[in-house]
Structures are given as structure tokens and as C-alpha cells.
Amino acid sequence: MSVLNVMWSGGAAFVSVHKVHRQVLQMGTPGETVETLLLQSGDAAPLADLGRVTALGLSSARIKGAGLLGALQRVRDRRRLAKRLMQQPPRVVLIDGIGVAAFILPLLAALTATRAVVMFHGSKRLKAAHIALLRRFPADRLDLVAVSATLAAELEAQVGLRVLSGRVAIEPVAFRSSLMAREAAQRALGIPPGAGQTIGAVGRLVPEKGFSRLVTAAAGWLLNNPEDRLVIVGEGGGRQQLTALAEKLGVLRQVHLTGHNAEAPRLYSAFDLICIPSEQEGLGLVLPEAVIAGVPVLANDLAVFREQLNCAAGLLPCATEAWRDALNTVLKEDLAALADVQRAGLDADGVWARFGAFYQDLLAR
Known part of the structure; x- marks a missing residue:
């Protein structure tokens, strides 16, 4: 070996x-x-x-x-x-x-x-x-x-x-080619068909991922837009708490906890917006995956996310009020424009090239 x-x-x-x-x-x-x-x-x-x-x-x-x-x-x-x-x-x-x-x-x-x-x-x-x-x-x-x-x-x-x-990277061409079409991706997640917007999140259901804050912040928008839904892909010990919170806020019908899905990286087309309310991350693959897939992102303003995006577009203070205001604003605006700014900042092709050169050298020493 x-x-x-x-x-x-x-x-x-x-x-x-x-x-x-x-x-x-x-x-x-x-x-x-x-x-x-x-x-x-x-x-x-x-x-x-x-x-x-x-x-x-x-x-x-x-x-x-x-x-x-x-x-x-x-x-x-x-x-x-x-x-x-x-x-x-x-x-x-x-x-x-x-x-x-x-x-x-x-x-x-x-x-x-x-x-x-x-x-x-x-x-x-x-x-x-x-x-x-x-x-x-x-x-x-x-x-x-x-x-x-x-x-x-x-x-x-x-x-x-x-x-x-x-810095970890994702090969952008292969990743984009692996994505499912929107309807197929939503079926794979068990999302009921509908004309509304789909807010997505991906990660383990643990406190540091901040999903309780996200559910609370999104509740007002969901109540005012009954065709929209929040879909969280992942599993963990916080499932029962999140379900109870959604029920308390009156949005249980619109909050979908799909559990772990091994195909999650292929399913970004199911979403109109990805939210990453994590309180800490070493890097986090969800942000670059979403951006490469062309889905705009809202995320906590962590240094590691600024490092990846090379800008502050879509980055928010770690506070429920800030998330509530951002969702109520961004979901009314041109989501494609935010996606374009984040895609340019991420520079997926350049990052992938640098990733390859770094690890080839590291393993060859």
C-alpha cells in the first residue's frame, strides 16, 4: 500500500x-x-x-x-x-x-x-x-x-x-453535469408540486447549524406566502425540536424535513434559494455547491464564507431579525442577480485548478 x-x-x-x-x-x-x-x-x-x-x-x-x-x-x-x-x-x-x-x-x-x-x-x-x-x-x-x-x-x-x-474545491463542470432537473430533484426530495418558491437548507440537524433560527426567521414569509416552502435536507438529533417549532409557528405544513439524502449534491435545482445559518464552519461544501449550481445563497457572515465568495453578497449578521429582514427582501428581488454576483466571486474554475496543484504537490512529496 x-x-x-x-x-x-x-x-x-x-x-x-x-x-x-x-x-x-x-x-x-x-x-x-x-x-x-x-x-x-x-x-x-x-x-x-x-x-x-x-x-x-x-x-x-x-x-x-x-x-x-x-x-x-x-x-x-x-x-x-x-x-x-x-x-x-x-x-x-x-x-x-x-x-x-x-x-x-x-x-x-x-x-x-x-x-x-x-x-x-x-x-x-x-x-x-x-x-x-x-x-x-x-x-x-x-x-x-x-x-x-x-x-x-x-x-x-x-x-x-x-x-x-x-482550500477544498469542487470540480465545476462535472458537478453541474450531475445536477437533476428541477422537477426530478423535487420529486427525489418528496416535495409536493406547487407554484411557490422553495427555500432550501442542507446539513445535520444539530444546534450549530442554526436551523431553529432559520425556521423562526422564515415563518413570517411562509405565513404570508402559503405556496412557498422551506425544505431542510439532513438528519440529526434536532428533528423533533424543529418539527415542534414549525408547528408552534403555524408553518408545519410548509416546513419539510426530508432526512438524509445521499443524492443531495445533485438536487440543488429543487431550490430557489439556499440558506446556511451555521454558527461555525471549517469550510462547508453547501455554499460552493449551491453557487456552482446557480442557486443564490444567504449565509451567516463567517470569515470562511467571505473567503470563498470574495465578497459579502448574501452574508448576514448571525441574528434572527437580520435573517427575517433578508428573507422578506431577497425573495421579492431578482434572485438570479445575487446568484451571478456570487458565482463571479467564487471563481470555481480557478479554485479547482489551485486545489489540484496544491494536493498533487502535497501527496507527491
Whole structure:
């Protein structure tokens, strides 16, 4: 094996991260063997055709070494994995974030011909032990990479080590060609036919995605425009809360929680407007996907979104009132004009070219 891709787990909650690693691995040297290792378990469909996918089936406690039993199991698990790596050392190990790095990076220190690349996908405060781990590893065999310049600067300030900005990109021509037509996309989402506008959102149903704020902000518009609807694609623990909120606000009939949909990136044509009320993002694929698909976006004014758009068009203060006012304004205006401004700012073709050059060089070192 030449490239080992180590990730926390599989399943719907990890699809976006799997897609990013897939794009990166595709930039590797042609003909190299690629294997993906999941510390836990679950489906890793986006990675399956790149090479073998193996799941260790470890619990979170075993990976973290939590408690006496977890610590003992962790020692045994790492010993077995270290033996396997020594038998066939990979040339490069691509590591999904600091949690995975804490488990596997110490095992790579003795493999002097192996390089480690730790990819950071989201903003978080690193523990002192994790920072020490990164600083101990031989610097000439370790690259730290963040999926945006915004995240790279934040992490660099924490760890005191160089963090490369490997901004994630989407191949625009292939992405556009994959999109379903509007009616087919709406059928795939189970959206009832209608003449009104469709406000869309995509993401896990968790508090940091801000969907409660979105439902609250959109309620007034929906009540005044009974043919319009809000469609949120994703699954998570917040489903019951969002349903109760929509019912309380009198818009339950117009708010559709479709659940996770593996085809979500092909379904943007179903929407007239995409909303991203996230309170934090490492990068976020929904914004570039929507813009490349020609769908205008409203999003919280996060530094990472400004980085992607190179402008403030469609970016809002993180406040329900601001979102309410923006929806009541934008949905009456020329949505195509906003989409055009955002498309020009995103520069999808240029970003994709730079993405390819960066990761080809990174994996070839």
C-alpha cells in the first residue's frame, strides 16, 4: 500500500468529510494503492472505489483511551495496528483531524519513510496534549493542512506550527453535469408540486447549524406566502425540536424535513434559494455547491464564507431579525442577480485548478 487514509468513522454524518478526502486522494500519483481505515465502523461509499475500506469497529472510549478499560483496550488496539503498519509501511498517511491523529500519529514516529498529513476540517480548541503531540512528531515528515485559509490561521495561532491552507474545491463542470432537473430533484426530495418558491437548507440537524433560527426567521414569509416552502435536507438529533417549532409557528405544513439524502449534491435545482445559518464552519461544501449550481445563497457572515465568495453578497449578521429582514427582501428581488454576483466571486474554475496543484504537490512529496 502506498497511501493510507485514516478516518474516524462512516455513515451519513461523515459523508462531507469522506467527499473531501476522496477529492484529495484522487490527486495522488496514478497507480498508487489507496486504502481507507475507519477507526469505528459504518458506510464509506464515497471512498469505496478508490481502494479497500477496512473498519476496525472500535468504540469511542477505546479510541480515546477513556477509563481504565478503554486505556487497556487502546494499548492492545494500537499494538496490533502498529504491527500491521510495520509489515507494510505506507508512503503517506492522510489523517482525518486531531482525534484520529491522537490515536495513530504516535505509531508513525518509528516509520521513518512514512509521511503524515493531518487534515483539519472544522474549528475547535485543541487540547494541550494534542498540541504537544503535533510538536513532538518529526517536522520533516508532518504536514498540517486546513480546508480553508481562515481555519489554517486559527489553528496556526494555537499550535505554533505552520498550517497549510488547502482550500477544498469542487470540480465545476462535472458537478453541474450531475445536477437533476428541477422537477426530478423535487420529486427525489418528496416535495409536493406547487407554484411557490422553495427555500432550501442542507446539513445535520444539530444546534450549530442554526436551523431553529432559520425556521423562526422564515415563518413570517411562509405565513404570508402559503405556496412557498422551506425544505431542510439532513438528519440529526434536532428533528423533533424543529418539527415542534414549525408547528408552534403555524408553518408545519410548509416546513419539510426530508432526512438524509445521499443524492443531495445533485438536487440543488429543487431550490430557489439556499440558506446556511451555521454558527461555525471549517469550510462547508453547501455554499460552493449551491453557487456552482446557480442557486443564490444567504449565509451567516463567517470569515470562511467571505473567503470563498470574495465578497459579502448574501452574508448576514448571525441574528434572527437580520435573517427575517433578508428573507422578506431577497425573495421579492431578482434572485438570479445575487446568484451571478456570487458565482463571479467564487471563481470555481480557478479554485479547482489551485486545489489540484496544491494536493498533487502535497501527496507527491
